[in-house]
Amino acid sequence: MKKQLLLFVFILFISLSGFSQKEDSTRIFSWKITAGGAWSSFQDLKYSDVHWTGIGFVPATSLTWQKKGIHGVGIEGSIGHENPKTFSGLGKTNVYRGQVYYYYLHPVKHRKNCQLFLGAKLDVLDVNWRIIDGLSNNASYLIYGTNFKAFSNYQRKLNDKWQVDAQLGFQLFSFMEDGMSFAYAAPQTLLEKGEYNYDKMQLPVYFTPFWDYLNIETNFHFSYGRRWVFSYLWRMQQSYLVKGYRLTSGYSAITVSYKIMSKTKSISKNKNN
Amino acid sequence: MKHFIKNIRIKKYIYLILGLLMVSLFFESCEKAFMKPNPETDNLAIYDEYWKLVNEKYAMWGNPDKNLDKEAIHSYTRALITEDLSQDSLFGTLAYIVLQLKDGHTWLSDDLKEITVLYDIEALDDINLDQKVVDSVYLKKDYQTIGSTNYLRYKTLENGQVGYIELRGFGAVYTDEEVDKMLTSFSNTKGVIFDIRENGGGDPFMATLFARHFADKDYYVGEEHFKTGPGHDDFSISKIVLTPASGVIYSKPVMILTNRLCFSATTSFIYNMTVMPQVKTIGRRTGGGSGSTADGFLANGWHWQMSTSEFIDKDGRHLDNGVDPYINVQLDTLDRSKDEIIERAIQEIL
Numbered sequence: 304m305k306k307q308l309l310l311f312v313f314i315l316f317i318s319l320s321g322f323s324q325k326e327d328s329t330r331i332f333s334w335k336i337t338a339g340g341a342w343s344s345f346q347d348l349k350y351s352d353v354h355w356t357g358i359g360f361v362p363a364t365s366l367t368w369q370k371k372g373i374h375g376v377g378i379e380g381s382i383g384h385e386n387p388k389t390f391s392g393l394g395k396t397n398v399y400r401g402q403v404y405y406y407y408l409h410p411v412k413h414r415k416n417c418q419l420f421l422g423a424k425l426d427v428l429d430v431n432w433r434i435i436d437g438l439s440n441n442a443s444y445l446i447y448g449t450n451f452k453a454f455s456n457y458q459r460k461l462n463d464k465w466q467v468d469a470q471l472g473f474q475l476f477s478f479m480e481d482g483m484s485f486a487y488a489a490p491q492t493l494l495e496k497g498e499y500n501y502d503k504m505q506l507p508v509y510f511t512p513f514w515d516y517l518n519i520e521t522n523f524h525f526s527y528g529r530r531w532v533f534s535y536l537w538r539m540q541q542s543y544l545v546k547g548y549r550l551t552s553g554y555s556a557i558t559v560s561y562k563i564m565s566k567t568k569s570i571s572k573n574k575n576n
Numbered sequence: 577m578k579h580f581i582k583n584i585r586i587k588k589y590i591y592l593i594l595g596l597l598m599v600s601l602f603f604e605s606c607e608k609a610f611m612k613p614n615p616e617t618d619n620l621a622i623y624d625e626y627w628k629l630v631n632e633k634y635a636m637w638g639n640p641d642k643n644l645d646k647e648a649i650h651s652y653t654r655a656l657i658t659e660d661l662s663q664d665s666l667f668g669t670l671a672y673i674v675l676q677l678k679d680g681h682t683w684l685s686d687d688l689k690e691i692t693v694l695y696d697i698e699a700l701d702d703i704n705l706d707q708k709v710v711d712s713v714y715l716k717k718d719y720q721t722i723g724s725t726n727y728l729r730y731k732t733l734e735n736g737q738v739g740y741i742e743l744r745g746f747g748a749v750y751t752d753e754e755v756d757k758m759l760t761s762f763s764n765t766k767g768v769i770f771d772i773r774e775n776g777g778g779d780p781f782m783a784t785l786f787a788r789h790f791a792d793k794d795y796y797v798g799e800e801h802f803k804t805g806p807g808h809d810d811f812s813i814s815k816i817v818l819t820p821a822s823g824v825i826y827s828k829p830v831m832i833l834t835n836r837l838c839f840s841a842t843t844s845f846i847y848n849m850t851v852m853p854q855v856k857t858i859g860r861r862t863g864g865g866s867g868s869t870a871d872g873f874l875a876n877g878w879h880w881q882m883s884t885s886e887f888i889d890k891d892g893r894h895l896d897n898g899v900d901p902y903i904n905v906q907l908d909t910l911d912r913s914k915d916e917i918i919e920r921a922i923q924e925i926l
Contacts (some may be wrong), residue, residue, distance in 0.1 A: 344608070344611070346611045348610065348612060350870075350872040351615075351625075351873065351874075351875065352613070352614065352615040352617060352875070353875050354611060354614050355606075365786060383661065387615050387873065389875045389876070390873070390875065390877030391879075392615070392688055392877065393687055393873060393877045394873050437873075438870070438871050438872065439754065439871050440869050440877075440881075441870055441871050441872055446582060484802070485633070485804050486737060486802070486804070486870050486884035487803070487804075487868050487870055493802065494804050494812045495812045496803045497812055497814045497829065498814065499800065500814065500817070501780045501816070501817055502788075502819060503781075504781070537606070537607075539607045539610065542611050545804075545805070546805070549610075551607060551611045552607075553610075
């Protein structure tokens with residue numbers, strides 16, 4: 304089942320990529336580096352109703368290239384610090400997030416200064432690692448996996464200088480696991496399958512549909528000129544791997560990006576203009 | 577006029593950007609809509625939170641050795657909770673629940689006041705270890721160590737005929753290569769003494785790593801029952817098989833020295849080792865602590881830990897209250913010229 308789904312994802316990307324190369328107009332390539340601030344919140348009902356919230360720092364880098372469709376690949380991280388909302392002096396949590404991703408967006412509608420793209424995004428690796436000060440077995444908390452999302456981009460040119468990209472991603476399925484089960488620091492599915500042992504550390508992943516793991520992302524990018532991009536990102540993940548005990552994690556960031564490489568090359572005139 | 581129009585356009589874009597930012601900020605609070613509200617921290621709320629955790633997550637309500645009456649504990653403690661109860665009295669009430677469970681892995685702590693309540697496994701027996709006797713009569717100064725700490729010390733006794741390993745904790749990290757090196761130095765011995773008295777545990781993966789170097793084949797050792805849901809019977813069962821290490825395997829007789837302070841991961845080591853026919857335990861009853869644990873904070877910051885799994889060995893024994901040794905030997909604390917438990921182990925090997 305896993306192999307078939309991965310094959311399906313691979314074929315989908317190849318097909319969409321191939322389709323995009325049939326009608327070239329403008330070729331754009333950019334490489335940007337990003338820095339910014341984030342604020343995050345977390346709640347795991349398996350262990351407590353208390354919200355953990357805090358702030359952090361976001362470094363990222365990404366490559367984007369566009370012929371007709373847009374391809375993007377990047378790595379994004381954040382290092383944050385959260386505290387519980389109902390008590391103080393304990394439970395300080397360091398939060399490390401990391402994401403390696405690839406996406407393809409295919410143009411579906413083009414009108415004057417607006418363009419709508421639809422496509423898919425693959426979070427090749429999506430990790431949320433939390434280290435909670437003062438706990439023992441539950442101190443290290445890892446949520447990890449590979450996500451496949453439907454992805455869209457609404458692009459609007461405001462004038463010669465400004466452009467807005469509003470992106471929305473909705474996860475369809477994932478191969479992931481929450482490293483904390485109902486009552487032990489091991490994946491729930493691993494325990495339910497009766498496969499836990501003390502021979503070696505086990506970090507398995509399991510197929511998880513969106514109704515067991517809701518994962519949404521929105522990105523607003525405000526591009527200024529050829530070099531600068533100001534962005535707002537919001538990610539929300541909610542898993543239901545233990546029935547009745549959902550885990551919710553939210554993450555917002557405001558970032559500034561600088562395109563250290565930005566090349567645009569016109570091949571032919573766009574038919575729609 | 578032209579300048580004015582340009583200003584209007586710039587303003588329009590600024591409004592657009594601000595509008596989009598506001599929409600974005602709206603999303604920030606959106607995740608809160610997916611979350612349950614923060615809990616209350618009044619006395620009843622804290623009591624209910626702790627009782628829910630114990631009721632749903634504690635794995636040994638059904639352990640026949642503990643003879644627990646869940647409803648009696650709940651009704652007795654719940655009746656004590658009032659809003660004018662002091663924080664110390666509330667802590668004391670929750671501590672009563674902790675002590676009823678008779679489980680050294682289950683405790684409650686107010687870390688800021690540095691107060692912890694836990695079941696005292698030491699109170700049930702003498703220590704049966706005099707470290708000064710072990711140091712001066714047996715280990716002396718010509719021992720070797722492995723690992724990053726002095727937790728493990730080893731040497732040979734009786735003119736090289738008996739290997740002696742002292743391991744007082746499984747908290748350090750050891751590698752298969754280090755264990756290979758130690759066991760290779762015992763290649764001419766007739767047997768090995770593994771002295772794990774007062775070993776309070778640590779990492780069960782390390783306990784398993786050592787045990788694998790004594791297994792010449794796969795051994796079924798028992799099953800661990802993990803709590804996987806809130807219901808009384810919501811357990812999963814992982815059947816645990818000990819597999820041989822890929823390096824040096826020591827298959828001659830092994831005497832494991834135990835006392836009441838053998839606990840937690842040390843219990844894992846013992847249940848892994850005692851499935852092998854060449855292994856015997858000598859000394860006193862162990863402390864138990866067979867379950868794996870989870871921990872967390874209550875909404876007022878009190879730190880809890882409890883057993884959320886239980887190990888049942890291949891013979892169906894619940895190990896949480898400890899197990900008796902194969903050969904029962906008591907230490908004579910008045911005679912400091914020797915350690916009777918080590919002497920009996922040497923006698924068994926030779």
